[in-house]
Amino acid sequence: MSLIELHNIKKSYKLDGFDLRILKGINLSIEKGEFVAIMGPSGSGKSTLMNILGCLDTPSSGNYILDGQNIEKLSPDELAHIRNQKIGFVFQGFNLLPRTTAIENVELPMVYASVKEEIRKNKAKDALEKVGLKSRMYHLPNQLSGGQQQRVAIARAIVNEAPLIFADEPTGNLDTKMSIEIMKLFTELNKEMGRTIILVTHEEDIAAYADRIIKIVDGEINSDIKNPQIK
Amino acid sequence: MIDAKTTFSIALRAIKANKSRSVLTSLGIIIGVAAVIIMLAIGNGAQLSIQEDMKTMGSNILTVRSGTSTSGGQRMGHGTQPSMKAADGDAIQERIKEIYLAAPLLNDTAQLVHGNANWSTSVTGTDNRYFQIKEWNLAYGRFFSVTDLKNAAKVVILGSTVVGELFGDMDPLGKTIRIKGIPFTVIGVLETRGLSSNGSDQDDIVYIPLSTAQKKVIGIAFPDMVKSITLQAVDAKSTYTAEAKIRTLLRQRHNLGNHKEDDFVIRNLTQMMEMRENSSKVLTILLGSIASISLLVGGIGIMNIMLVSVTERTREIGIRMAIGAKSWDIRLQFLTEALVLSLIGGFIGVVCGLSGVWLVSHFSSFKAVVSLNYIILPFSFSGMVGLFFGFYPAYKASLLNPITALRYE
Numbered sequence: 001m002s003l004i005e006l007h008n009i010k011k012s013y014k015l016d017g018f019d020l021r022i023l024k025g026i027n028l029s030i031e032k033g034e035f036v037a038i039m040g041p042s043g044s045g046k047s048t049l050m051n052i053l054g055c056l057d058t059p060s061s062g063n064y065i066l067d068g069q070n071i072e073k074l075s076p077d078e079l080a081h082i083r084n085q086k087i088g089f090v091f092q093g094f095n096l097l098p099r100t101t102a103i104e105n106v107e108l109p110m111v112y113a114s115v116k117e118e119i120r121k122n123k124a125k126d127a128l129e130k131v132g133l134k135s136r137m138y139h140l141p142n143q144l145s146g147g148q149q150q151r152v153a154i155a156r157a158i159v160n161e162a163p164l165i166f167a168d169e170p171t172g173n174l175d176t177k178m179s180i181e182i183m184k185l186f187t188e189l190n191k192e193m194g195r196t197i198i199l200v201t202h203e204e205d206i207a208a209y210a211d212r213i214i215k216i217v218d219g220e221i222n223s224d225i226k227n228p229q230i231k
Numbered sequence: 232m233i234d235a236k237t238t239f240s241i242a243l244r245a246i247k248a249n250k251s252r253s254v255l256t257s258l259g260i261i262i263g264v265a266a267v268i269i270m271l272a273i274g275n276g277a278q279l280s281i282q283e284d285m286k287t288m289g290s291n292i293l294t295v296r297s298g299t300s301t302s303g304g305q306r307m308g309h310g311t312q313p314s315m316k317a318a319d320g321d322a323i324q325e326r327i328k329e330i331y332l333a334a335p336l337l338n339d340t341a342q343l344v345h346g347n348a349n350w351s352t353s354v355t356g357t358d359n360r361y362f363q364i365k366e367w368n369l370a371y372g373r374f375f376s377v378t379d380l381k382n383a384a385k386v387v388i389l390g391s392t393v394v395g396e397l398f399g400d401m402d403p404l405g406k407t408i409r410i411k412g413i414p415f416t417v418i419g420v421l422e423t424r425g426l427s428s429n430g431s432d433q434d435d436i437v438y439i440p441l442s443t444a445q446k447k448v449i450g451i452a453f454p455d456m457v458k459s460i461t462l463q464a465v466d467a468k469s470t471y472t473a474e475a476k477i478r479t480l481l482r483q484r485h486n487l488g489n490h491k492e493d494d495f496v497i498r499n500l501t502q503m504m505e506m507r508e509n510s511s512k513v514l515t516i517l518l519g520s521i522a523s524i525s526l527l528v529g530g531i532g533i534m535n536i537m538l539v540s541v542t543e544r545t546r547e548i549g550i551r552m553a554i555g556a557k558s559w560d561i562r563l564q565f566l567t568e569a570l571v572l573s574l575i576g577g578f579i580g581v582v583c584g585l586s587g588v589w590l591v592s593h594f595s596s597f598k599a600v601v602s603l604n605y606i607i608l609p610f611s612f613s614g615m616v617g618l619f620f621g622f623y624p625a626y627k628a629s630l631l632n633p634i635t636a637l638r639y640e
Contacts, residue, residue, distance in 0.1 A: 051634055089553050099248050
């Protein structure tokens with residue numbers, strides 16, 4: 001069974017009495033271990049799709065099955081639990097907690113999963129080691145470079161052993177050299193640790209790291225192809 | 232659910248991150264708690280001093296004094312028209328069942344001489360019932376004997392202040408002092424009572440047998456005259472019922488017709504004390520509640536700052552929610568922060584309050600006494616204020632939508 005299955009997902013907002021249809025029936029399935037890039041111009045519904053896939057939002061209609069579980073009708077708290085257990089987020093703006101050390105930031109998903117402090121610390125250390133930041137464990141976000149902050153965010157996304165990693169423009173705030181480093185890290189997570197990665201981007205050369213590229217235009221899937229030349 | 236330790240460390244970090252703001256926020260609570268403690272201590276002190284007064288005064292006391300006289304249209308004060316007899320007291324004690332003891336008093340100011348020392352003080356003629364009513368024991372020596380009282384013996388019992396003034400460190404027992412030139416033998420010294428609530432020295436006094444006072448020291452207008460009678464009722468309630476009965480009895484004994492005014496005045500000291508105690512209780516409650524209002528205002532300050540903090544940290548809330556914080560986790564986080572803030576304020580308030588109480592009791596005429604209850608009460612009240620006023624901001628935070636919260640700049 002696929003990790004993600006979307007059946008005719010629609011999303012619309014009421015705006016001044018008009019129905020604003022953002023997603024017009026998306027059908028999509030993503031297997032475990034895939035590295036997928038979702039591309040699309042702004043206003044295409046790419047962000048809305050990402051929010052629904054990331055369990056931050058629910059569709060107006062349609063079915064979403066994540067890891068065998070129907071999630072389109074769940075309450076906000078139940079969605080929070082799914083996000084905590086199944087999804088790791090990496091954002092464009094890093095979104096680390098300020099005034100909080102790298103290791104404590106990495107511990108955060110486990111805090112909300114009620115993992116014991118000792119286990120939390122060890123797992124967080126391991127995750128930071130994997131992203132190559134063990135020596136910066138006790139640094140605060142503002143003492144780290146953009147690339148390092150993003151690596152802390154990646155450590156936070158993988159620490160809870162979530163099968164799915166969601167990266168929303170993860171290199172948007174980084175220069176080319178840092179971007180390459182970060183994308184290599186994603187490739188590694190995908191190839192060596194078998195994590196499923198969904199990458200949202202508008203940059204062709206970033207999308208090129210993925211095995212599969214889905215293009216969204218005007219609320220519909222425009223193309224869904226295997227990447228012919230993976231970086 | 233996240234564990235308590237982590238919850239507290241998150242709250243403490245947020246409080247530390249904005250030190251000066253946290254201090255200013257808890258200032259309201261600090262002042263409130265300190266004010267409540269100081270006010271309650273002052274009220275408590277007032278009540279305690281009244282209770283002490285009641286102890287030295289004796290319990291369930293009534294006094295009857297001679298009435299007022301009118302001379303040439305001028306009305307004189309109480310006791311100016313001599314009307315009371317010692318026999319009136321005996322009759323009251325015998326015939327009114329609510330009254331347990333009646334002690335006659337006849338007093339005047341006189342000069343006392345011993346050797347080179349001399350001292351002016353109040354000389355009071357009475358009998359042993361008076362000491363019984365006042366629950367006043369001897370430091371040493373003896374009370375009046377039956378023969379002393381019957382034969383108008385020239386014996387005297389001294390208050391400790393008088394002993395000091397006339398004898399210094401000498402043992403006064405058996406020595407002779409002169410009162411208005413008449414020699415008296417010292418037979419006893421009373422225990423020290425200290426100052427009364429109105430500041431007069433209760434030990435600056437000497438007692439002689441009533442008969443001696445009447446016949447040899449203080450002039451009297453008619454046989455068996457006294458200035459006042461101190462009565463002790465069997466219990467506090469009886470002081471009220473006894474009052475009317477005493478009035479009827481005395482009017483009868485003094486042959487007062489229907490249209491004549493009383494020639495005596497009855498004072499219910501127990502009633503007066505109870506009124507004083509009640510009014511000081513009311514005062515305590517009043518002071519306490521006014522101070523509590525400042526605590527409440529402090530709570531509103533906390534709510535205000537917590538609301539600002541929730542808005543400022545919208546993004547943080549968004550991150551936490553995206554990562555898996557449930558609404559209750561967010562609520563608990565901000566509630567704990569408000570609680571910790573107000574409890575820290577409460578603790579500092581207790582310290583400030585206790586120092587305030589110390590200052591008040593050392594440098595002002597107010598007596599301020601702290602009791603444990605009056606510390607626990609405002610401290611726990613500050614905690615409740617924190618929870619109450621922290622709830623709304625915490626609730627508001629938990630309602631945020633993670634998508635909009637994450638986009639918040």
